[in-house]
Amino acid sequence: xxxxxxxxxxxxxxxxxxxxxxxxxxxxxxxxxxxxxxxxxxxxxxxxxxxxxxxxxxxxxxxxxxxxxxxxxxxxxxxxxxxxxxxxxxxxxxxxxxxxxxxxxxxxxxxxxxxxxxxxxxxxxxxxxxxxxxxxxxxxxxxxxxxxxxxxxxxxxxxxxxxxxxxxxxxxxxxxxxxxxxxxxxxxxxxxxxxxxxxxxxxxxxxxxxxxxxxxxxxxxxxxxxxxxxxxxxxxxxxxxxxxxxxxxxxxxxxxxxxxxxxxxxxxxxxxxxxx
Amino acid sequence: xxxxxxxxxxxxxxxxxxxxxxxxxxxxxxxxxxxxxxxxxxxxxxxxxxxxxxxxxxxxxxxxxxxxxxxxxxxxxxxxxxxxxxxxxxxxxxxxxxxxxxxxxxxxxxxxxxxxxxxxxxxxxxxxxxxxxxxxxxxxxxxxxxxxxxxxxxxxxxxxxxxxxxxxxxxxxxxxxxxxxxxxxxxxxxxxxxxxxxxxxxxxxxxxxxxxxxxxxxxxxxxxxxxxxxxxxxxxxxxxxxxxxxxxxxxxxxxxxxxxxxxxxxxxxxxxxxxxxxxxxxxxxxxxxxxxxxxxxxxxxxxxxxxxxxxxxxxxxxxxxxxxxxxxxxxxxxx
Ligand code: SF4
Ligand code: SF4
Ligand code: SF4
Ligand code: SF4
Numbered sequence: 108x109x110x111x112x113x114x115x116x117x118x119x120x121x122x123x124x125x126x127x128x129x130x131x132x133x134x135x136x137x138x139x140x141x142x143x144x145x146x147x148x149x150x151x152x153x154x155x156x157x158x159x160x161x162x163x164x165x166x167x168x169x170x171x172x173x174x175x176x177x178x179x180x181x182x183x184x185x186x187x188x189x190x191x192x193x194x195x196x197x198x199x200x201x202x203x204x205x206x207x208x209x210x211x212x213x214x215x216x217x218x219x220x221x222x223x224x225x226x227x228x229x230x231x232x233x234x235x236x237x238x239x240x241x242x243x244x245x246x247x248x249x250x251x252x253x254x255x256x257x258x259x260x261x262x263x264x265x266x267x268x269x270x271x272x273x274x275x276x277x278x279x280x281x282x283x284x285x286x287x288x289x290x291x292x293x294x295x296x297x298x299x300x301x302x303x304x305x306x307x308x309x310x311x312x313x314x315x316x317x318x319x320x321x322x323x324x325x326x327x328x329x330x331x332x333x334x335x336x337x338x339x340x341x342x343x344x345x346x347x348x349x350x351x352x353x354x355x356x357x358x359x360x361x362x363x364x365x366x367x368x369x370x371x372x373x374x375x376x377x378x379x380x381x382x383x
Numbered sequence: 384x385x386x387x388x389x390x391x392x393x394x395x396x397x398x399x400x401x402x403x404x405x406x407x408x409x410x411x412x413x414x415x416x417x418x419x420x421x422x423x424x425x426x427x428x429x430x431x432x433x434x435x436x437x438x439x440x441x442x443x444x445x446x447x448x449x450x451x452x453x454x455x456x457x458x459x460x461x462x463x464x465x466x467x468x469x470x471x472x473x474x475x476x477x478x479x480x481x482x483x484x485x486x487x488x489x490x491x492x493x494x495x496x497x498x499x500x501x502x503x504x505x506x507x508x509x510x511x512x513x514x515x516x517x518x519x520x521x522x523x524x525x526x527x528x529x530x531x532x533x534x535x536x537x538x539x540x541x542x543x544x545x546x547x548x549x550x551x552x553x554x555x556x557x558x559x560x561x562x563x564x565x566x567x568x569x570x571x572x573x574x575x576x577x578x579x580x581x582x583x584x585x586x587x588x589x590x591x592x593x594x595x596x597x598x599x600x601x602x603x604x605x606x607x608x609x610x611x612x613x614x615x616x617x618x619x620x621x622x623x624x625x626x627x628x629x630x631x632x633x634x635x636x637x638x639x640x641x642x643x644x645x646x647x648x649x650x651x652x653x654x655x656x657x658x659x660x661x662x663x664x665x666x667x668x669x670x671x672x673x674x675x676x677x678x679x680x681x682x683x684x685x686x687x688x689x690x691x692x693x694x695x696x697x698x699x700x701x702x703x704x705x706x707x708x709x710x711x712x713x714x715x716x717x718x
Contacts, residue, residue, distance in 0.1 A: 136705040138520050143705040144613040164704070168615070272416060274446050274647065278617035282703050294654050303633050304447040304644050334703035336619040337437070338415040 192361025393425030484625030521696030
């Protein structure tokens, strides 16, 4: 409550003095446990702001909405640590300028919500390094451990079963802050790289392509997982890939806005003969 | 005299229908998702669900469906049609909103062209609906002038007795009567009061909304942008909707042979209206959301005299950003 009230006041001040043109936060949803994204442009809208433990959606994807940042004005946004990492990745991939972003950081334990100190991504670097060293418990999902113990065949069968439900709505893509491509590979048809149909092959192609594109970029915010209307545990795939990238390349995504993207950087003296 | 189907006879009925050559389908709760699925026993049915996560439409209009195969040869093109194999079936325990959804889409699929994939399955399916005795916060059939015991689209309507003991049987069509004749030995004559259907509060006044939508001035209203600013265009509202029916025809294969398929498509996608030139007449998400609402409550009823929404609430239940038909129409009714 106190955190929420403080933030309402801060947002109002920053809007009133012209520092930000908009703040992106949360407001009550259609049931008591739901929250909706809120775009605050006026003091009245700031009064609708809620900040509690049920604010879980990673809102950073809205920042790359076409035209939002093109006037170079500043925008405020409510972010959990994963969201701050997303902002860093978006900046490292030249999708936004961090100087235009004012971060209203928060985190929660149980029902308790607390503000994170800082306003620009640099202010949170110590926190992010700390998260890298001590990942939150959610990264040790029981299902993930179960999958890790499977042999290749069992694992393949498990995912085939899960993907068989996919309806190719692309909600996972739309919900993911890292899926900002103007034209997704599945929407390109000259040539048609990926089958558009949601049959076994098409579903596999889609989910595997996305997993590769997210490797070393996913921050485990869970947006994809929550958006998937057929409840495929998508976050696990990306989390596994994130672990691979940490192990193989010592790369924890989203530590800073200048961190070199792991799978999109190229060195002449690379010892590998093959690049993906 | 009304007839009663007691729950303890359901296994016998399922067995009987199956031996009469009908596939029996009904609501089933899977490990992480519920849907209408084939069952072998009555006890496999999960009739206590408010409604399955996935709608009934996909049994009639699957997410992907082969239409024909083609092989291009030197002097000719060979094609072979795929029509669904004849598969008579009974859907036991449909919800009234899902059954209504089918009836709503019938005129669409039979309008300028009769969609044989849809109608073959329609003609071979008996829909046994159970009137709802419970609802959740998202159900809105009554706002659409339907009800928890609507008979639209159903062949038989069942009304529940207390303590899950069974149902009062109301046969509505010849198809329904034929299917229940198969199991008549398990039906008992009698009459008992059925449980009352659930009260679903009306969430908005539909007529007010429709009048607003029909006013051409409101097409460009600022309202559309405001209401849909948070929409991420994920299409899950349209894919779970029992009445959304858009599809795309795609050829899959190489230059010389392949399969032509009919795949679900959605007005929520930017690509849906993208022209080859790169111009997109619905270039913003708000234009796409407006289309979904206009189509359901203005264009579709204009053409087929019925709203393209049965009030199942799935669009709102599922939306990752908590939007949906309900909020939009509620806001419109306040304008
Ligand atoms: S892949 Fe999923 S969990 Fe990872 S950043 Fe994207 S939405 Fe979040
Ligand atoms: S959100 Fe789920 S159903 Fe939709 S495309 Fe992604 S994996 Fe498939
Ligand atoms: S528009 Fe929404 S409430 Fe209406 S039938 Fe479709 S999913 Fe159900
Ligand atoms: S309204 Fe919701 S479910 Fe529908 S496309 Fe928009 S974000 Fe997705």
